[in-house]
Amino acid sequence: MSDYFTTEHFELLNKWIGQKRDESNPEQNQAYDDLKKAYEVTETWAKKLKTELFPMGRVEIRKRPTNQGNNFAGYNWAKIYPSSEAPKELAYTVGIDADDGFVVKIDTVGLDESGALRKAYLALRGTYNNSSPFVTKMPTGDGLEKSLDQLVSWSIEAIRSFKLRYDEVVTKLNLGKTLSDEDLLKHFDSKPAFQTFRASWSPPDKALFCRLARAVHTAGLDWWHMNKGVQVRFGRKNPGSERAVGVLGVIRGTRTRKLSWMREMGALTKLNREPLTEELVSKIEGALSAERESLDDWRVLDAERPGLWPDQLRDDPVEQGD
Incomplete structure (x- = not known):
């Protein structure tokens, strides 16, 4: 295969x-x-980008220069789904275009152009240029001067600079799968002690915990168990790691759920073993939504991925004082 794109590739797209x-x-x-x-x-570009930024994702590509009508297309592209949970209708895409040069964007997949969902996406995307919240283009000449590794680095920076992240677009387009409370709690039931513990919760207690769990997960943060007891934590933890990157909150208590909040975030100050109430969960929901940028800086986002559940992560070891 060619090591990189050439001027001829763009000339052929145009011709x-x-x-x-x-x-x-x-x-x-x-x-x-x-x-x-x-x-x-383009396939190599997408796979390198996936490895760097979406290690839990997958690449899909249809390597035909013609479209479904068997006419030559003026572009090529590859789709990158950031995780196994990503809806099939939305993907990151990378590719080259006869008119637009090198393009990285979030785009819909397989939708009717006149359908309601596609129209909602187009309204969210806005003008198809670099002012869009999730489209970045680079002129052909500039892109051809780069190496493949430099192109991947440019793509990573472009995606990290998007004003709307993938999961936010999913939410705004109502593409996400909504878990029932019971299905959500099954992610925590991988630890039998927790499953037994939560079986005694009242319906309001269960609903409140699930509301908090969803807010944390939607913010792209992870949940995990401690090695002993029924304590659960949330923050940032990488798959396969025993130690967390950062702990934002801790839920303790067998009779009453109590929350410790480990850092100031907007109007929400540090908390130590505060009872979990509707008012407190509302404050957390507001802080996680309003302080998205500072949250991204704090959690050391080496790879773009959705938040993980306890059944996808290792337990934390027991530490003195826990």
Whole structure:
């Protein structure tokens, strides 16, 4: 395959865009083969980006220079789903375009252009340029001067600079799967002691805990158990690691759920073993929503991924004072 994109790739996109595939045309056959090589570069670009930024994600790509109508397209692209939970209708995409150069964006997949969901997406996206909250373009000439690794680095910076993150677009388009309270709690039931413990909760207690759990998860934070007892924590913890990157909150208490909040965040100050109430959960929901940028800085986001549940992470070891 070609090591990188070439000027010829863009010239071919411009020359053949919209034309019907004709296998009896030798010049077109050569163009088709050359554009397939450009697709191989796009695939490598997407896979490198996935490895760096979305280690729990997957890449999907249809490496044909023609569209479903068998006409030459003026672009190529690869889709990156950031996790196994990502809805199939929305993906990060990377690719090259005859008019727009190099493009990184969040885009819909497989939707009717006239459908309500696509229209809602377009309203959210706004103008198709760098003023959009989740589109970044780079002129062809600038992109061709980069190496593949430099292109990946540019893509990472572009995605991290999006004004709306993937999970926020999912929420605004109502694409996310809503877990019932019982399904949510099953993520915590991987620890039998917790399952036994929470079986005694009253319906209001269960609903309040689930409300907090959803707010934390929606903010992209992780939940995990302590090795002993029924204490649960939330913050940032990487898969396979025993130690957390950072702890934002701790839930303790067998008779009454109590919350310790470990850092100031907007109007929410540090808390030590405060009873978990509707008022407190409302404050946490507000802080997690309003302080999204400071939260991103705090949690050391090495890789873009959704928040994880206790059944996806190792327990913390017991520490003195816990």
